[in-house]
Amino acid sequence: MAKISHATIHPLRSLNLLSQEEIAAMTHGRRDLTRLFRDCALAILNTDSNKDDAAQIFAAYEDFEIKLVPQPRGLKLEVFNAPSQSFVDGKMIRGIQDHLFSALRDIVYTDYKIAPVTGDTQATGANVSDTVFRILRNADIVRPDLAPNLVVCWGGHAIPREEYDYAKQVGYELGLRGLDIATGCGIGAMKAPMKGAAVGHAKQQIKTGRYIGISEPGIIASESPNAIVNELVIMPDIEKRLEAFVRLAHGIIVFPGGVGTVEEIFYLLSILMHPDNDQSLPLVFAGPESCRDYFSYLDRFLRRCLGDGVADLYRIVIGKPAEVGQSLREAVDSVHMTRRKTQDAYYFNWNLNIDGHLQIPFVPSHENMAALSLSPELPGHQLASQMRSAFSGLVAGNVKAYGIRQVAERGPYLIQGDRRLLSAMDDLLRRMVREQRMKLGQGEKEYKPCYRLLG
Numbered sequence: 001m002a003k004i005s006h007a008t009i010h011p012l013r014s015l016n017l018l019s020q021e022e023i024a025a026m027t028h029g030r031r032d033l034t035r036l037f038r039d040c041a042l043a044i045l046n047t048d049s050n051k052d053d054a055a056q057i058f059a060a061y062e063d064f065e066i067k068l069v070p071q072p073r074g075l076k077l078e079v080f081n082a083p084s085q086s087f088v089d090g091k092m093i094r095g096i097q098d099h100l101f102s103a104l105r106d107i108v109y110t111d112y113k114i115a116p117v118t119g120d121t122q123a124t125g126a127n128v129s130d131t132v133f134r135i136l137r138n139a140d141i142v143r144p145d146l147a148p149n150l151v152v153c154w155g156g157h158a159i160p161r162e163e164y165d166y167a168k169q170v171g172y173e174l175g176l177r178g179l180d181i182a183t184g185c186g187i188g189a190m191k192a193p194m195k196g197a198a199v200g201h202a203k204q205q206i207k208t209g210r211y212i213g214i215s216e217p218g219i220i221a222s223e224s225p226n227a228i229v230n231e232l233v234i235m236p237d238i239e240k241r242l243e244a245f246v247r248l249a250h251g252i253i254v255f256p257g258g259v260g261t262v263e264e265i266f267y268l269l270s271i272l273m274h275p276d277n278d279q280s281l282p283l284v285f286a287g288p289e290s291c292r293d294y295f296s297y298l299d300r301f302l303r304r305c306l307g308d309g310v311a312d313l314y315r316i317v318i319g320k321p322a323e324v325g326q327s328l329r330e331a332v333d334s335v336h337m338t339r340r341k342t343q344d345a346y347y348f349n350w351n352l353n354i355d356g357h358l359q360i361p362f363v364p365s366h367e368n369m370a371a372l373s374l375s376p377e378l379p380g381h382q383l384a385s386q387m388r389s390a391f392s393g394l395v396a397g398n399v400k401a402y403g404i405r406q407v408a409e410r411g412p413y414l415i416q417g418d419r420r421l422l423s424a425m426d427d428l429l430r431r432m433v434r435e436q437r438m439k440l441g442q443g444e445k446e447y448k449p450c451y452r453l454l455g
Contacts, residue, residue, distance in 0.1 A: 002084035003061070008069075009077040009092055011101045022108050023070045033111055036217055040103040040234060041066045041079075043220040045086045047096055047227055068104075077104075099225055099232045102139065106234040109138050114236070128359040132235070132243050133348055139233040141212060141248070142347040148250040148336040150210070151328055152182045154264045155189025155255030156437060157223050166288040166321065167192035167255045173325025175200020175209065179332065182248060184241075185213020185232060186223030189255040194228035212248075216241045218400045237361045238392065242267045247349045250332045251282040253324065254314075256291045258437035259398065262298075262428070263391035267358060269306065270384035272313045276353040282331030283314040286324045297431060304424040305387060306380050355385060362389045364396035364403050366410055369451075374417025374425075390415055390425070397450030398438065407450045415453050422453045 042064050046057055065080040077100065086096045114131050136142045151174055155167060171181060171193030181197045183190035194211040201209035213229035216238050225232055235241040245252075246268060254265060271277060285295050295316050302310050317324050336346070344351055362368065372386050393413055396403025407413065415422070429449070432438045438449075 003064075003081045004079070004084050004087050004090070005081060007079050007082065007087070007090075007092060009079060009097055009100060011076075012094065012098050020070075023068065023075055030111075033107060037104060037107050038064070038066050040107070040217055040220055041100055042083075043224045044096060044099045044103060044232075045079075045083045046224040047086060047093075047099070077101075095227065095230065099229070102232040103234050106135065106139060110135060110236050113138075125356055125359070128240070129243065129247070129350070129354065132240050132247060135235060135240070136233060136244060136248070136348070139231070141231060141233055141244075144345070144347055146347065148332055148339065148346050149179050150182055150212070150248055150250050151179050151193075151332070152245050152249040152252045153189065153193045153255065154184070154245075154252065154257065154261055156257030156261055157184075157186040157188035157190060158258075158437075159188045159256060160290075162288050162290055163256055164188060164192045166286075166291075166319075168196035169321040170253065170255075170286060170324050171196025171198075172200045173321050174328060175202075175206070176204060177325055177329040178204065178206060179325075179328060180210035180212070182210075182212040182214060182245065184219075184223055185215050185225045185229050187226050189257060190223070191226035191228060193253070193255075194226065198228055214241055214244050218396075218402065223399075239359050239361050243354060243359065246271060246281070246352065246354070248347070249281060249349075250335045251328045252284070253328065254283070254285045256287045256294050256437070258432055259391050259394040259429070263388055263395055265298075265302070266384045266388035266391060269302070269310060269313060270358060270381045270388060271352060271354055273306070273310070273381040273384060274353055274355060275379075275381070280313075281349075281352075282328065282335065284324060284327060285314055285316045286321075287318060289319050292318050294435070297428070301424055301428045305421055306384055310380070355381065357382070357385045358388070362392050364393035364400075364406070364413070366406065366413055369393045369413040369415055372415065372417065374415070374421050376418055376421065387421075387425075394429075394451055403450070412450050412452045415451055426453050 042057065042061055061081065061083065063081045067078045069076045069078055086092055114135065133142065167189045174181065174193065175197035179197070181194050183194060198209060198211065210231060211228045212231045213225050214233055214235060215223065215225070216235045218238065220234065235244055242264065252268065254261060268283065272281065285298070287295055295318065299311060299316060315327070317327070339346055369390070372390055374383070374386055374390065376383065378386065393403070397407045397413060429438070
């Protein structure tokens with residue numbers, strides 16, 4: 001595996017000025033921050049890698065190092081044994097160079113300006129939403145001078161070619177209509193709409209197209225930023241990452257995906273079903289003709305869990321990428337008019353009520369997974385929140401180093417609850433296994449589930 005033995009990197013534009021104290025903490029004593037930045041940096045240097053296993057990436061580059069070198073006017077980075085794919089003729093690709101300093105910016109800002117203020121990691125409500133806003137503002141993601149035009153795209157990072165081409169065509173239709181894209185920043189259904197939108201923007205001579213990647217430390221190694229991302233922000237945890245998506249979005253498209261995509265769907269549905277939210281957020285499920293059964297089954301699954309009324313919150317479009325683009329353009333225009341009438345901020349949806357349970361970081365321990373309340377007796381938005389936590393644990397057990405290690409040491413997670421709900425969940429998970437939407441590329445002959453359902 002080709003590596004660059006040594007390189008010196010200077011910031012371009014993404015690093016805000018650091019104080020001497022901040023630089024000192026990153027270079028002396030704060031091993032937790034240094035390690036966090038090292039892992040995120042390695043993920044970024046693996047941009048567009050076809051590997052989706054964090055353990056494989058860390059093992060292949062075990063000798064990778066990154067050092068912060070203080071200078072009177074700031075700092076520079078020295079990297080050792082870095083992936084060669086991030087360099088051209090011995091020089092680091094500018095986009096990757098920019099992302100490295102974006103990661104440093106977010107890690108330092110969160111630790112010094114956010115963590116001391118929030119204090120309690122269990123804080124919820126306006127305090128957490130304000131934290132999300134300030135991190136996004138510091139990264140120059142929220143911009144008050146722009147009209148609503150941001151479409152969030154969710155979907156699997158390991159998808160077949162037909163689904164990738166479809167998502168790219170949808171992105172092209174969005175780009176032709178002047179819409180920008182935000183995704184989880186990885187490959188597959190995250191890269192495809194960005195790539196298509198870039199072509200659409202080019203045809204319309206739009207030179208300010210935004211391709212925003214929102215990640216978090218626990219997942220970035222298995223979803224390294226794709227090459228199209230031109231604005232990267234790393235949120236402290238998955239809950240703040242999901243809130244950032246929803247607060248920023250003027251419309252959301254969900255392409256086919258695995259358990260991570262289902263987690264995102266439940267998170268959003270919990271918000272849309274909350275009795276205090278009388279506003280809608282345009283939501284479209286979209287895929288090629290080959291995914292008709294996928295969305296039909298997903299629709300039935302959501303109805304089995306949350307009732308038939310949940311289907312009123314989304315629209316399913318099979319094929320017809322131009323129709324998807326047109327419907328999102330109309331939906332975003334409607335959001336624009338609504339916020340203009342109510343004088344809501346265009347750039348951040350402050351008025352959306354997000355329940356505190358969705359803001360508390362869910363630690364996927366065996367105890368927390370077993371303690372989940374999956375009962376149809378719960379109000380719809382609360383059940384959706386509990387289901388979201390269950391799928392969050394499955395994501396951890398499949399792709400996050402912490403979850404994979406826990407399952408290896410203690411066996412699969414045990415998930416208890418209503419027999420009907422668990423049956424629906426088991427049916428969906430088994431279908432995803434058959435369709436290879438559950439953790440591809442493990443190097444094993446058959447999939448080993450990280451869960452066991454107890455009804």
